[in-house]
Amino acid sequence: MTQETLALHYGYEHDGFGTMAVPLYQTTAYDFGSAQKAANLFALKELGPIYTRLNNPTTDVFEARIAAVEGGEASLATASGQAAIFFAIANLAEAGDNILVARKIYGGSTTLLTHTLKRFGIQAKTFESDKADDLEALIDDKTKAIYFESLSNPQIAIPNIEKIVSIAQKHNIVSICDNTVATPILLQPLKLGVDVVVHSASKYITGQGLAIGGVIITRFGLNEKLIKNPLYPQFNEPDESYHGLVYADLPFPLFTLRARLSLLRDIGAVPSPFSSWLFIQGLETLSIRMKQHSSNAYKVAKYLKSHPKVKSVNYPGLEDDPQHDKAVKYFKDAQTSGLLSFEVEDFESAKNILDSTKIFAVVVNIGDSKSIITHPASTTHQQLSSEELEVADIPEGLIRLSIGLESSEDLIADLAQAIG
Numbered sequence: 358m359t360q361e362t363l364a365l366h367y368g369y370e371h372d373g374f375g376t377m378a379v380p381l382y383q384t385t386a387y388d389f390g391s392a393q394k395a396a397n398l399f400a401l402k403e404l405g406p407i408y409t410r411l412n413n414p415t416t417d418v419f420e421a422r423i424a425a426v427e428g429g430e431a432s433l434a435t436a437s438g439q440a441a442i443f444f445a446i447a448n449l450a451e452a453g454d455n456i457l458v459a460r461k462i463y464g465g466s467t468t469l470l471t472h473t474l475k476r477f478g479i480q481a482k483t484f485e486s487d488k489a490d491d492l493e494a495l496i497d498d499k500t501k502a503i504y505f506e507s508l509s510n511p512q513i514a515i516p517n518i519e520k521i522v523s524i525a526q527k528h529n530i531v532s533i534c535d536n537t538v539a540t541p542i543l544l545q546p547l548k549l550g551v552d553v554v555v556h557s558a559s560k561y562i563t564g565q566g567l568a569i570g571g572v573i574i575t576r577f578g579l580n581e582k583l584i585k586n587p588l589y590p591q592f593n594e595p596d597e598s599y600h601g602l603v604y605a606d607l608p609f610p611l612f613t614l615r616a617r618l619s620l621l622r623d624i625g626a627v628p629s630p631f632s633s634w635l636f637i638q639g640l641e642t643l644s645i646r647m648k649q650h651s652s653n654a655y656k657v658a659k660y661l662k663s664h665p666k667v668k669s670v671n672y673p674g675l676e677d678d679p680q681h682d683k684a685v686k687y688f689k690d691a692q693t694s695g696l697l698s699f700e701v702e703d704f705e706s707a708k709n710i711l712d713s714t715k716i717f718a719v720v721v722n723i724g725d726s727k728s729i730i731t732h733p734a735s736t737t738h739q740q741l742s743s744e745e746l747e748v749a750d751i752p753e754g755l756i757r758l759s760i761g762l763e764s765s766e767d768l769i770a771d772l773a774q775a776i777g
C-alpha cells in the first residue's frame with residue numbers, strides 16, 4: 358500500500374461502535390481482569406496495555422501508523438523530539454562511549470548531544486555531513502552511534518547519506534537519522550539503509566503547531582545488527598533491572614522494545630494519549646501538506662532569487678541551488694519541504710523585514726501550517742559575535758522562513774512589501 362493510504366488506515370480496526378475516528382483512550386491504567394493475565398503481561402508472555410507510561414491503545418495506533426508510513430518495522434512514541442533523540446542514544450551508548458554527530462543539526466540536538474550527554478560520560482565527536490569525508494577516521498572501538506539530519510534545521514543542508522550509511526554498515530555501528538524536516542513523505546532514510554529514524558512530531562507531523570512529541574522508528578532487520586554485536590552488550594547480556602532478561606532471546610524488534618521496557622519505564626518521557634491522538638490527525642494530511650509546503654516554498658524561493666535586494670537564497674529544491682543534485686538524488690520529486698533561507702544586506706535590513714511582514718509570524722518553530730519568519734542572528738544565535746556567526750554559517754542578514762499553507766501569491770506579496 359502507498360503512504361497516503363497507510364497514513365489514513367494502518368493500525369486501527371473499527372471498535373464495537375464502528376468508530377471512524379481512532380478513539381482517544383485517555384487513561385492511566387488498565388484492568389487486567391485476572392491475576393494470571395497480569396502475571397503474563399509482566400513476564401512478557403503476552404503483550405498488551407499495562408500502564409500508560411509503557412503503552413496506550415491510542416499511542417499504539419500512532420506508533421504503528423508512523424512506522425508504516427516511514428517504511429519501518431517498529432516504533433516508540435515519546436514526549437518530545439528531544440526525548441526521542443535522548444532515548445535513541447541512551448539505548449546504545451553508556452559512560453565511556455562516544456558518538457559521532459553531524460555538525461549541521463538542530464541547536465537543541467547539539468546542546469543535548471555535545472554538552473548534556475558529556476555529563477553522563479558520553480563524548481560526541483563532530484563530522485562534516487555534507488561530504489562525510491572525515492567520518493570514518495573518527496571511529497574507534499567505543500563508537501556506538503552515528504547521528505545526522507536528513508535535511509538539517511536551520512542550515513537546510515543535505516548530507517551525503519549514502520556514504521554515512523556505508524560507513525555505519527562497514528563498522529557495524531547503528532546509524533540514526535533525524536527526519537523531522539524532510540518527513541517520510543519526501544524522504545525515507547530507512548529505505549536508504551539507515552538503522553534508526555527519529556522525529557520531532559511537534560513540527561510537520563502535527564502540522565498545525567498543536568503539540569510536542571517525538572518518535573523513534575527502526576528498519577526491518579535491525580535485530581541482526583544488534584544480536585551478538587560486541588558493541589552492544591545491553592541487548593545480548595542479562596538485564597538486571599528485568600530479572601535477568603536477555604533481549605536478544607525475544608522474538609520482537611529489539612531496539613524499540615528495550616527503549617520501552619527500560620528507558621521509557623524508568624525515565625518516563627511518554628506522550629499524553631491526547632498528543633498521540635493529535636499526531637494521528639496530523640498524519641492523515643501529511644502527504645498533501647508536504648507537497649503544498651514544498652510547492653509554495655519553491656515559488657517563494659524563485660521570487661526571492663529574482664529580487665535585487667536579496668543577496669542569496671538557500672533552497673535545495675531550486676534547479677540552480679548548489680545542493681540541487683542531492684535534492685534530486687534523495688528527495689521525492691526533488692521537493693524539499695517548506696524550509697528556506699535568504700540573505701539581505703545587513704542586520705538592520707533583516708530586522709526591518711521581520712517587523713514589516715503581516716502574514717509571517719515571528720516565531721522560533723518550523724512546520725506549522727502558518728508561515729513563520731526568523732532572524733537567527735538576533736534570536737537563536739544572539740549570543741554569538743560577528744566572527745562566531747561566520748564560523749556557524751549564519752550571516753547577520755540571514756532570514757529563515759518556514760513556508761506554510763497560505764496561498765503563495767499572498768506570501769510573495771507580503772515579502773515584496775516588507776523587503777521594499
Ligand SMILES: *Cc1c(COP(=O)(O)O)cnc(C)c1O
Pocket residue numbers: 437438439440463465466506510535537538556557558559560569570571723
Ligand atoms: C524541533 C526539533 C527537534 C526537537 O524536537 P522537540 O519536539 O521540540 O523536542 C529535534 N530535531 C529537529 C530537526 C527539530 O526541528
